[in-house]
Amino acid sequence: MREEEIETAIKVVVVGNGAVGKSSMIQRYCKGIFTRDYKKTIGVDFLERQIEVNDEDVRLMLWDTAGQEEFDAITKAYYRGAQACVLAFSTVDRDSFDAVESWKRKVEDEVGTIAMVIVQNKIDLIDDAVVQPNEAEALAKKLRLRFYRTSVKDNLNVDEVFRYLAEKYIDEMNSIVEEDNCQQKIIGSSGFLNNYSKENSARKNDRNRDRDTIILQPSKRRTQGKKSLFGTRCSVL
Numbered sequence: 001m002r003e004e005e006i007e008t009a010i011k012v013v014v015v016g017n018g019a020v021g022k023s024s025m026i027q028r029y030c031k032g033i034f035t036r037d038y039k040k041t042i043g044v045d046f047l048e049r050q051i052e053v054n055d056e057d058v059r060l061m062l063w064d065t066a067g068q069e070e071f072d073a074i075t076k077a078y079y080r081g082a083q084a085c086v087l088a089f090s091t092v093d094r095d096s097f098d099a100v101e102s103w104k105r106k107v108e109d110e111v112g113t114i115a116m117v118i119v120q121n122k123i124d125l126i127d128d129a130v131v132q133p134n135e136a137e138a139l140a141k142k143l144r145l146r147f148y149r150t151s152v153k154d155n156l157n158v159d160e161v162f163r164y165l166a167e168k169y170i171d172e173m174n175s176i177v178e179e180d181n182c183q184q185k186i187i188g189s190s191g192f193l194n195n196y197s198k199e200n201s202a203r204k205n206d207r208n209r210d211r212d213t214i215i216l217q218p219s220k221r222r223t224q225g226k227k228s229l230f231g232t233r234c235s236v237l
């Protein structure tokens with residue numbers, strides 16, 4: 001495969017309590033449809049959609065997980081390898097809002113820190129809301145996450161949620177590549193960093209292999225969420 005044909009594939013998990021609209025959101029985004037029927041997700045399911053971000057083809061693989069706790073053991077296994085996550089709750093379900101932090105923890109326990117976003121779905125039912133706007137905003141601020149209000153039914157803001165996650169992931173990947181390049185230059189003139197250099201090039205090889213085989217790994221996990229020793233800008237030693 002030629003370099004310019006390589007696409008980025010991102011595994012996104014959509015989590016949250018039962019009936020908040022996770023399956024509907026994925027169906028809306030990938031198939032452009034909405035149905036009023038509620039069919040509980042058993043275990044997991046996935047759909048995909050290709051989009052362009054900064055002239056780059058990006059394949060989003062959206063994993064729909066069951067909201068019911070009885071399926072926790074199954075769904076957790078599917079978080080592995082996720083690079084982005086939607087934490088969803090419903091405008092008309094207080095428990096689903098109160099559970100957002102615990103969903104975040106469940107995902108992070110499996111995959112570490114990844115790109116995340118909080119989504120308040122069913123905003124078309126705002127007249128029956130059981131979550132105040134300032135409460136949702138305060139939670140997003142506390143967790144330092146971007147917050148979207150969506151209506152899958154009215155197709156409001158759904159595209160924006162997934163585009164944001166794709167852009168955030170790509171930004172992170174680019175900054176890691178920038179760090180790698182920077183470290184290569186520094187290592188070239190510094191003997192004491194030999195081990196660091198080996199580890200670094202192994203990481204690069206991993207990434208190249210990933211591109212061929214599309215092994216899905218969370219970006220920050222590989223760096224343990226740490227920034228470069230030298231920041232993101234190169235400096236000559």
Ligand SMILES: Nc1nc2c(ncn2[C@@H]2O[C@H](COP(=O)(O)OP(=O)(O)OP(=O)(O)O)[C@@H](O)[C@H]2O)c(=O)[nH]1
Nearest residue numbers: 018019020021022023024036041067122151152153
């Ligand atoms: N009014 C309204 N209803 C919605 C919206 N999104 C989803 N629904 C309805 O909410 C119900 C539950 O939606 P699902 O997508 O099945 O919920 P889920 O989160 O996947 O549920 P689990 O599979 O149990 O985890 C369905 O009847 C949907 O039609 C929305 O934006 N507005």
